[in-house]
Amino acid sequence: MTSTQAGAWDETLDDLEARRKRSYAMGGAERVAKHRAKGKLDARARVRALLDPGSFQEFGTLVGGEIAADAIVTGTGEINGMPVVVGAEDFTTFAGTIAPGSNAKRYRVAELALRNRIPMVMLLEGAGFRPTGDHYGRTPTDLLMQAQCSGKVPIVTAVLGPSAGHGALVAPVSDFRVMSDQGSIFTAGPPVVKASTGEDISKEDLGGPTVAIPSGVIHNHYADDLTCLNEVRRYLSYFPPSAWSYPAPRPGDADDPEITGPRDSSELLEVVSRDNRRVYDMHDVLDIVLDTDDWMEIQPKFGQAVICALGHLGGHPVAVVANQPQVLAGSIDAAAADKAAHFIQVADSFHLPLIFLADNPGMLPGSRSEREGVLLAGGKMFAAQTTATTLKLHLTLRKAYGFGSMVMSLLGFDNQVAAFAYPGATMGAMGAGALSSASGADADMAKQLRDMELAASYYSAEMMGFDELIDPRETRNQLLFALRRGLYSRQAAPEPVQRTAIMP
Structure with a gap:
């Protein structure tokens, strides 16, 4: 030119x-x-x-x-x-x-x-x-x-x-x-x-x-x-560019044995009290189980009885839904269920594996909770988690009762990659104390109910209610190896999730 x-x-x-x-x-x-x-x-x-x-x-x-x-x-x-x-x-x-x-x-x-x-x-x-x-x-x-x-x-x-x-x-x-x-x-x-x-x-x-x-x-x-x-x-940084892609491992993590290799979780014995009545901070559990303690909490000031977090396990992006015993003893109220339902749908939409850490006495009872629509919100959370098509892993740490267990993916035939519990974990329709009061049980019957409650995890394991009862010190490794195994199922190109339920 x-x-x-x-x-x-x-x-x-x-x-x-x-x-x-x-x-x-x-x-x-x-x-x-x-x-x-x-x-x-x-x-x-x-x-x-x-x-x-x-x-x-x-x-x-x-x-x-x-x-x-x-x-x-x-x-x-x-x-x-x-x-x-x-x-x-x-x-x-x-x-x-x-x-x-x-x-x-x-x-x-x-x-x-x-x-x-x-x-x-x-x-x-x-x-x-x-x-x-x-x-x-x-x-x-x-x-x-x-x-x-x-x-x-x-x-x-x-x-x-x-x-x-x-x-x-x-x-x-x-x-x-x-x-x-x-x-x-x-x-x-x-x-x-x-x-x-x-x-x-x-x-x-x-x-x-x-x-x-x-x-x-x-x-x-x-x-x-x-x-x-x-x-x-x-x-x-935790997400793929679209629902037509899977989340990518964090760059550099594959070469770090501290991230990809086995790691003892003995600290959990100090964090998670064996006494169901003693509270602990579930944030501390996430610090130990996830790769690092710089995971990201979503809506930390809303529905605080449930923690929703993005983190990495073995370098892979994951979404965690965990009960928080420090708030309402872990009972799931309407706000927590609403928050979790949305978070689960977002994670599922973009194929982030979901890890459920359960420790709750059920949905929050009471007139105020009912006025806030706890059953409706719980229905949303249940529909979100049970229709999720992404990988799901479950661990019951101490207790999970009634509908509060179902919304946390403690449900047979719910397509989990893995379902674990700690020995002595208690579960059922309701806790022994509540059942004793509701049924008017005398002292001997109340003791029998408590004993049955404590043995529930073993009864469940005998009937394949869980894949395995695990030592808390094995927590990270069991979840990590289950996640790796689950990721092998991704042998076809991902597609956007087709919703299969009308959200309550």
């Missing part, structure tokens, strides 16, 4: 660069500075912090014309070397609101995620639909496409400022939702609430972390933007 021919491009390319710069400037230097003065990153800085350096490729840069990127930055990039598609609402431009152009960009984000079979990440800080006067007609909404993505590609949302209306609906449809200290999420913001109901309330009191975490709308809460974005990266 001659210099004359190349020079003919100058005016055109200068025009393109000027238009891009206008988009890159977002809401302008003054608004961006004001935004950052609040301790928040701007939309483009958030995208850079989320993605691997140099991997971002933007699309839709010129949508909106004079309105920079039409208030949402969209594109593709990589997280830990895995391709992802990302959208970041720009609050400095028309408060991150949604117009026809930005709606089309949001739809394209979800469309590319599903077409390319890669995760989708949305960074929210916006005020919902923009009052433009334009008629949307039958224009497809982004939520329509996001629903098609569900269960097929991982969907993660970070709420990093106020998020209202249509934009806020992205979060509850996601697999994993995080929020910063400055985040808030609601159906409608304080001005609309004031006009509609007369209630005068701040955005923090309406949908900040103190509301969104207890309600279960948001899973995990972190101090600032950067921590949220790092935790999104961490979360995705």
